[in-house]
Amino acid sequence: MADIKQMDSIVVVTLAGELDNLEANRIRSTISSSIFTRKVSGIVWDLSRLGFMDSAGIGLILGRMRDLAPFNGETLILNPSPTMEKIFNFSGLGSNIRHGTVNSVIGEIGGVLHEK
Amino acid sequence: MRNEMTLSFVAIEENEALARMAMTCFITPLDPTLEEISEFKTIVSEAVTNAIIHGYESDGQSMVTIHALIDDNKVTMTVEDKGGGIFDVQQAMEPMFTTKPLMERSGMGFTIMESFSDKLSVESSIGNGTVVRFEKTFSPVTEASRMR
Ligand SMILES: Nc1ncnc2c1ncn2[C@@H]1O[C@H](COP(=O)(O)OP(=O)(O)OP(=O)(O)O)[C@@H](O)[C@H]1O
Ligand SMILES: [Mg+2]
Numbered sequence: 001m002a003d004i005k006q007m008d009s010i011v012v013v014t015l016a017g018e019l020d021n022l023e024a025n026r027i028r029s030t031i032s033s034s035i036f037t038r039k040v041s042g043i044v045w046d047l048s049r050l051g052f053m054d055s056a057g058i059g060l061i062l063g064r065m066r067d068l069a070p071f072n073g074e075t076l077i078l079n080p081s082p083t084m085e086k087i088f089n090f091s092g093l094g095s096n097i098r099h100g101t102v103n104s105v106i107g108e109i110g111g112v113l114h115e116k
Numbered sequence: 117m118r119n120e121m122t123l124s125f126v127a128i129e130e131n132e133a134l135a136r137m138a139m140t141c142f143i144t145p146l147d148p149t150l151e152e153i154s155e156f157k158t159i160v161s162e163a164v165t166n167a168i169i170h171g172y173e174s175d176g177q178s179m180v181t182i183h184a185l186i187d188d189n190k191v192t193m194t195v196e197d198k199g200g201g202i203f204d205v206q207q208a209m210e211p212m213f214t215t216k217p218l219m220e221r222s223g224m225g226f227t228i229m230e231s232f233s234d235k236l237s238v239e240s241s242i243g244n245g246t247v248v249r250f251e252k253t254f255s256p257v258t259e260a261s262r263m264r
Contacts, residue, residue: 018136021165022129028220052136052154054161055228059220083154090211090231091224 002027004034009041010106016049024056028063035067042074042109046102053084058091074109078102117145119186124179127172127197135164135182142184143191146254155232156191156252162225163195163248170215171199171246190253198245205238 003014011034017023035043043064047053065075077096080088088094098105123138125131139160140153148156160182167180184193202208209230214223230236235251 018133020132020136020161021169022132024220025129052157052161054158054165055222055224056165058222058224062222063220081154082151083158086155086231087158087224087228090227091222 002031004031006034006038007102007106008110009039010109011035011040011043012046012102012106013043014046014049016051018052019050019057019060020052020054021056024060028060031060031064032067035064035073040068040071040073042076043068044076044078044102044105044109046078047081047084048079050081050084053080053087055087057084058087058093061093062091076105076109078105117186117188119145120184122181122183124181126176127168127174127178127180127199128176129165129168129174131180132161132164132168135180136160139182139184139193143186143254146186146189146191148254152254159229159232159250159252160193160195162229163250166225166248167195167197167199167246169219171197171201173200189255190251193250193252194247195250196245196247201242201244202238202240202246203242205240209238 001016005012013031045061068075075096076098077088077093078098080097085097088097121142125134136157140157143156164180168174172178178199181196182193184191207213209226211227212223214221233250233252237249240246
Protein backbone atom coordinates (compact mmCIF):
# COMPACT_ATOMS: atom_id res chain seq x y z
CA MET A 1 0.00 0.00 0.00
CA ALA A 2 1.36 3.39 -0.94
CA ASP A 3 -0.04 6.74 0.13
CA ILE A 4 1.37 9.62 -1.91
CA LYS A 5 1.24 13.25 -0.77
CA GLN A 6 2.64 16.38 -2.35
CA MET A 7 3.99 18.89 0.17
CA ASP A 8 5.23 21.93 -1.74
CA SER A 9 7.76 20.54 -4.16
CA ILE A 10 8.33 17.39 -2.13
CA VAL A 11 6.66 14.02 -2.64
CA VAL A 12 6.04 12.01 0.52
CA VAL A 13 5.44 8.31 -0.07
CA THR A 14 4.11 6.47 2.97
CA LEU A 15 4.36 2.70 2.61
CA ALA A 16 2.53 0.08 4.66
CA GLY A 17 2.30 -3.71 4.58
CA GLU A 18 4.91 -5.69 2.67
CA LEU A 19 7.06 -4.21 -0.09
CA ASP A 20 8.09 -7.14 -2.27
CA ASN A 21 8.42 -7.70 -5.99
CA LEU A 22 4.64 -7.91 -6.54
CA GLU A 23 3.89 -4.76 -4.55
CA ALA A 24 6.76 -2.78 -6.13
CA ASN A 25 5.35 -3.55 -9.58
CA ARG A 26 1.90 -2.47 -8.39
CA ILE A 27 2.90 0.97 -7.08
CA ARG A 28 5.86 1.90 -9.30
CA SER A 29 3.99 3.79 -12.03
CA THR A 30 1.83 5.80 -9.60
CA ILE A 31 4.90 6.98 -7.70
CA SER A 32 6.78 7.69 -10.92
CA SER A 33 3.97 9.82 -12.34
CA SER A 34 3.72 11.83 -9.11
CA ILE A 35 7.35 12.80 -9.69
CA PHE A 36 6.87 13.72 -13.32
CA THR A 37 3.67 15.77 -13.01
CA ARG A 38 5.58 18.77 -11.70
CA LYS A 39 9.00 20.00 -10.70
CA VAL A 40 9.89 17.97 -7.65
CA SER A 41 12.82 18.82 -5.41
CA GLY A 42 12.82 15.66 -3.36
CA ILE A 43 11.12 12.49 -2.23
CA VAL A 44 10.66 11.21 1.30
CA TRP A 45 9.98 7.49 1.77
CA ASP A 46 8.21 7.12 5.10
CA LEU A 47 8.73 3.49 6.13
CA SER A 48 7.48 3.83 9.73
CA ARG A 49 4.51 1.60 8.98
CA LEU A 50 6.18 -0.79 6.55
CA GLY A 51 6.29 -4.35 7.91
CA PHE A 52 8.60 -5.97 5.39
CA MET A 53 10.88 -5.07 2.50
CA ASP A 54 13.25 -7.03 0.30
CA SER A 55 15.53 -6.10 -2.61
CA ALA A 56 12.49 -5.04 -4.65
CA GLY A 57 12.33 -1.99 -2.37
CA ILE A 58 15.92 -1.13 -3.25
CA GLY A 59 15.07 -1.38 -6.95
CA LEU A 60 12.01 0.84 -6.47
CA ILE A 61 13.90 3.55 -4.56
CA LEU A 62 16.96 3.51 -6.85
CA GLY A 63 14.64 3.71 -9.86
CA ARG A 64 12.94 6.84 -8.48
CA MET A 65 16.37 8.34 -7.69
CA ARG A 66 17.05 7.99 -11.41
CA ASP A 67 13.71 9.70 -12.17
CA LEU A 68 14.73 12.57 -9.87
CA ALA A 69 18.30 12.89 -11.12
CA PRO A 70 17.46 15.42 -13.92
CA PHE A 71 16.03 17.81 -11.26
CA ASN A 72 18.81 17.10 -8.72
CA GLY A 73 16.08 15.78 -6.44
CA GLU A 74 16.97 14.59 -2.95
CA THR A 75 15.95 11.18 -1.58
CA LEU A 76 15.40 10.55 2.11
CA ILE A 77 14.41 7.26 3.71
CA LEU A 78 12.54 7.72 6.97
CA ASN A 79 12.38 5.27 9.90
CA PRO A 80 13.29 1.91 8.34
CA SER A 81 13.30 -1.15 10.62
CA PRO A 82 16.72 -2.48 11.74
CA THR A 83 16.59 -5.22 9.06
CA MET A 84 15.68 -2.73 6.34
CA GLU A 85 18.43 -0.41 7.53
CA LYS A 86 20.96 -3.21 7.00
CA ILE A 87 19.63 -3.78 3.47
CA PHE A 88 19.94 -0.05 2.68
CA ASN A 89 23.48 -0.04 4.02
CA PHE A 90 24.50 -3.01 1.81
CA SER A 91 23.06 -1.08 -1.14
CA GLY A 92 24.93 2.16 -0.50
CA LEU A 93 21.81 4.04 0.64
CA GLY A 94 22.82 4.30 4.31
CA SER A 95 23.47 8.06 4.06
CA ASN A 96 19.88 8.65 2.88
CA ILE A 97 18.39 7.24 6.11
CA ARG A 98 16.84 9.51 8.73
CA HIS A 99 14.95 8.87 11.94
CA GLY A 100 12.30 11.35 12.96
CA THR A 101 9.12 12.93 11.67
CA VAL A 102 8.18 13.77 8.08
CA ASN A 103 8.11 17.47 8.99
CA SER A 104 11.65 17.47 10.39
CA VAL A 105 13.16 15.90 7.26
CA ILE A 106 11.14 18.01 4.85
CA GLY A 107 12.86 20.98 6.45
CA GLU A 108 16.16 19.34 5.63
CA ILE A 109 15.35 19.01 1.92
CA GLY A 110 14.11 22.61 1.93
CA GLY A 111 17.35 23.63 3.60
CA VAL A 112 19.50 21.84 1.08
CA LEU A 113 17.55 23.52 -1.71
CA HIS A 114 17.89 26.93 -0.12
CA GLU A 115 21.68 26.72 -0.21
CA LYS A 116 21.74 25.95 -3.94
CA MET B 117 13.64 -30.11 18.49
CA ARG B 118 13.57 -31.79 15.11
CA ASN B 119 11.15 -30.96 12.29
CA GLU B 120 11.12 -31.21 8.54
CA MET B 121 8.95 -29.83 5.72
CA THR B 122 8.57 -29.50 1.98
CA LEU B 123 6.54 -26.82 0.20
CA SER B 124 5.99 -26.64 -3.56
CA PHE B 125 4.12 -23.98 -5.54
CA VAL B 126 3.84 -22.71 -9.11
CA ALA B 127 5.97 -19.84 -10.32
CA ILE B 128 3.67 -16.86 -9.83
CA GLU B 129 4.70 -13.79 -7.88
CA GLU B 130 1.75 -14.06 -5.48
CA ASN B 131 3.45 -17.13 -3.99
CA GLU B 132 6.35 -15.09 -2.63
CA ALA B 133 4.09 -14.01 0.26
CA LEU B 134 2.91 -17.60 0.77
CA ALA B 135 6.50 -18.81 1.07
CA ARG B 136 7.45 -16.05 3.51
CA MET B 137 4.46 -16.78 5.70
CA ALA B 138 4.87 -20.57 5.70
CA MET B 139 8.59 -20.42 6.49
CA THR B 140 8.08 -17.87 9.25
CA CYS B 141 5.55 -20.19 10.90
CA PHE B 142 7.92 -23.13 10.51
CA ILE B 143 10.72 -21.46 12.50
CA THR B 144 8.47 -19.92 15.18
CA PRO B 145 8.98 -22.83 17.65
CA LEU B 146 12.68 -21.83 17.79
CA ASP B 147 11.59 -18.66 19.59
CA PRO B 148 13.53 -16.35 17.28
CA THR B 149 13.92 -12.63 17.96
CA LEU B 150 11.95 -10.17 15.82
CA GLU B 151 15.09 -9.29 13.92
CA GLU B 152 15.95 -12.95 13.31
CA ILE B 153 12.45 -13.50 11.96
CA SER B 154 12.60 -10.54 9.61
CA GLU B 155 16.07 -11.47 8.34
CA PHE B 156 14.96 -15.06 7.72
CA LYS B 157 11.83 -13.81 5.96
CA THR B 158 14.01 -11.67 3.71
CA ILE B 159 16.21 -14.64 2.81
CA VAL B 160 13.13 -16.67 1.84
CA SER B 161 11.74 -13.78 -0.20
CA GLU B 162 14.97 -13.24 -2.12
CA ALA B 163 15.52 -16.90 -2.96
CA VAL B 164 11.90 -17.56 -3.94
CA THR B 165 11.66 -14.38 -6.03
CA ASN B 166 14.83 -15.36 -7.90
CA ALA B 167 13.45 -18.84 -8.61
CA ILE B 168 10.16 -17.40 -9.90
CA ILE B 169 11.37 -14.45 -11.95
CA HIS B 170 14.83 -15.57 -13.07
CA GLY B 171 14.54 -19.36 -13.01
CA TYR B 172 11.08 -19.61 -14.54
CA GLU B 173 10.40 -16.10 -15.94
CA SER B 174 7.13 -16.19 -13.90
CA ASP B 175 5.69 -18.86 -16.22
CA GLY B 176 2.85 -19.78 -13.87
CA GLN B 177 3.27 -23.54 -14.35
CA SER B 178 6.68 -24.72 -13.18
CA MET B 179 7.17 -25.61 -9.52
CA VAL B 180 9.46 -24.02 -6.96
CA THR B 181 10.27 -26.30 -4.01
CA ILE B 182 11.40 -25.31 -0.55
CA HIS B 183 12.72 -27.96 1.75
CA ALA B 184 13.57 -27.14 5.35
CA LEU B 185 14.92 -28.95 8.35
CA ILE B 186 15.12 -27.89 11.96
CA ASP B 187 17.71 -29.65 14.07
CA ASP B 188 17.98 -28.10 17.54
CA ASN B 189 18.51 -24.40 16.87
CA LYS B 190 19.80 -24.89 13.37
CA VAL B 191 17.66 -24.44 10.26
CA THR B 192 18.80 -25.83 6.93
CA MET B 193 16.76 -24.75 3.93
CA THR B 194 16.98 -25.30 0.19
CA VAL B 195 15.08 -23.34 -2.46
CA GLU B 196 15.04 -25.19 -5.74
CA ASP B 197 13.88 -24.53 -9.29
CA LYS B 198 14.31 -26.58 -12.43
CA GLY B 199 14.45 -23.50 -14.63
CA GLY B 200 17.00 -21.72 -16.77
CA GLY B 201 19.95 -21.87 -14.38
CA ILE B 202 22.71 -19.35 -13.74
CA PHE B 203 25.40 -18.76 -16.35
CA ASP B 204 28.16 -17.77 -13.90
CA VAL B 205 27.36 -18.22 -10.21
CA GLN B 206 30.35 -16.26 -8.95
CA GLN B 207 29.42 -13.28 -11.08
CA ALA B 208 25.73 -13.56 -10.13
CA MET B 209 26.69 -13.30 -6.44
CA GLU B 210 28.57 -10.02 -6.85
CA PRO B 211 26.71 -7.05 -5.36
CA MET B 212 24.81 -5.02 -8.00
CA PHE B 213 25.08 -7.73 -10.66
CA THR B 214 21.73 -8.31 -12.36
CA THR B 215 20.59 -9.64 -15.73
CA LYS B 216 17.30 -7.74 -15.40
CA PRO B 217 18.25 -4.05 -14.97
CA LEU B 218 15.24 -2.93 -17.03
CA MET B 219 12.88 -4.55 -14.53
CA GLU B 220 14.50 -2.43 -11.80
CA ARG B 221 16.24 -5.34 -10.13
CA SER B 222 19.11 -4.01 -8.04
CA GLY B 223 21.31 -7.10 -8.02
CA MET B 224 21.37 -7.15 -4.21
CA GLY B 225 19.50 -10.44 -3.63
CA PHE B 226 22.52 -12.70 -3.15
CA THR B 227 24.33 -10.10 -1.05
CA ILE B 228 21.31 -9.93 1.28
CA MET B 229 20.97 -13.75 1.42
CA GLU B 230 24.66 -14.11 2.23
CA SER B 231 24.61 -11.48 4.96
CA PHE B 232 21.44 -12.75 6.65
CA SER B 233 22.42 -16.44 6.73
CA ASP B 234 25.35 -18.25 8.36
CA LYS B 235 26.15 -20.28 5.29
CA LEU B 236 24.96 -20.12 1.69
CA SER B 237 25.82 -22.28 -1.28
CA VAL B 238 24.52 -22.22 -4.82
CA GLU B 239 24.41 -25.07 -7.29
CA SER B 240 23.26 -24.23 -10.77
CA SER B 241 23.58 -25.38 -14.32
CA ILE B 242 22.19 -23.86 -17.50
CA GLY B 243 18.96 -25.55 -18.55
CA ASN B 244 18.71 -27.66 -15.38
CA GLY B 245 17.94 -25.16 -12.69
CA THR B 246 19.26 -23.82 -9.42
CA VAL B 247 19.43 -24.95 -5.80
CA VAL B 248 20.26 -22.39 -3.13
CA ARG B 249 21.10 -23.86 0.27
CA PHE B 250 21.09 -21.94 3.55
CA GLU B 251 22.07 -22.61 7.11
CA LYS B 252 21.11 -20.41 10.00
CA THR B 253 21.48 -21.06 13.70
CA PHE B 254 19.09 -19.17 15.93
CA SER B 255 20.21 -17.77 19.25
CA PRO B 256 19.80 -20.27 22.10
CA VAL B 257 16.57 -19.86 24.05
CA THR B 258 16.92 -17.72 27.13
CA GLU B 259 15.82 -18.75 30.62
CA ALA B 260 12.90 -16.32 30.43
CA SER B 261 11.56 -17.69 27.20
CA ARG B 262 12.02 -21.30 28.32
CA MET B 263 9.81 -20.65 31.34
CA ARG B 264 6.92 -19.33 29.24
N1 LIG C 1 17.07 -19.15 -9.51
C1 LIG C 1 17.73 -18.49 -10.48
N2 LIG C 1 17.66 -18.92 -11.77
C2 LIG C 1 18.32 -18.26 -12.75
N3 LIG C 1 19.07 -17.16 -12.57
C3 LIG C 1 19.19 -16.69 -11.32
C4 LIG C 1 18.53 -17.32 -10.20
N4 LIG C 1 18.84 -16.63 -9.08
C5 LIG C 1 19.64 -15.63 -9.47
N5 LIG C 1 19.87 -15.64 -10.80
C6 LIG C 1 20.75 -14.73 -11.56
O1 LIG C 1 21.61 -14.07 -10.64
C7 LIG C 1 21.47 -12.64 -10.77
C8 LIG C 1 21.71 -11.99 -9.43
O2 LIG C 1 20.68 -12.37 -8.49
P1 LIG C 1 20.33 -11.36 -7.30
O3 LIG C 1 19.18 -11.91 -6.55
O4 LIG C 1 21.58 -11.05 -6.55
O5 LIG C 1 19.92 -10.02 -8.06
P2 LIG C 1 18.58 -9.73 -8.89
O6 LIG C 1 17.56 -10.76 -8.62
O7 LIG C 1 18.95 -9.50 -10.31
O8 LIG C 1 18.13 -8.34 -8.25
P3 LIG C 1 17.41 -8.15 -6.82
O9 LIG C 1 17.47 -9.45 -6.09
O10 LIG C 1 18.22 -7.09 -6.14
O11 LIG C 1 16.04 -7.71 -7.09
C9 LIG C 1 20.11 -12.43 -11.38
O12 LIG C 1 20.01 -11.20 -12.08
C10 LIG C 1 19.97 -13.64 -12.29
O13 LIG C 1 20.63 -13.43 -13.53
MG1 LIG D 1 17.07 -11.35 -6.70
